[in-house]
Amino acid sequence: xxxxxxxxxxLVQPGDSLRLSCVASGWNFDSHPMGWFRQAPGKEREFVAVxxxxxxxxxxxxxxxxxxxxISRDNAKNTVYLQMHSLKPEDTxxxxxxxxxxxxxxxxxxxxxxxxxxxxxxxTVSS
Numbered sequence: 869x870x871x872x873x874x875x876x877x878x879l880v881q882p883g884d885s886l887r888l889s890c891v892a893s894g895w896n897f898d899s900h901p902m903g904w905f906r907q908a909p910g911k912e913r914e915f916v917a918v919x920x921x922x923x924x925x926x927x928x929x930x931x932x933x934x935x936x937x938x939i940s941r942d943n944a945k946n947t948v949y950l951q952m953h954s955l956k957p958e959d960t961x962x963x964x965x966x967x968x969x970x971x972x973x974x975x976x977x978x979x980x981x982x983x984x985x986x987x988x989x990x991x992t993v994s995s
Contacts, residue, residue: 900983904918
């Protein structure tokens with residue numbers, strides 16, 4: 869059974885840091901690119917970050933989080949992380965992890981390239 873579960877969200881103040889985790893089970897985690905998306909109230913879900921599968925762990929980010937967020941993966945633990953620093957109120961959203969099509973060679977940023985999704989974890993940045 870495919871399983872993706874996020875954790876680590878919460879209420880923080882502007883400038884704080886959070887690390888989100890996403891644990892996977894039931895499929896070949898290490899051969900899928902893994903991404904993070906977020907959906908703010910009243911807005912569409914948007915791409916945040918992606919990490920490739922295989923050697924090298926290449927990454928890509930949406931412009932608004934570059935230099936503040938870092939995506940990484942630990943294949944031994946079937947886990948993908950999103951380290952977030954210098955959080956801003958506009959980062960407030962439900963953050964979801966997702967697995968892209970197996971063996972996809974690029975760094976997908978569009979939702980229809982993702983096949984498995986977690987339920988999401990709420991991140992609220994407010995003073």
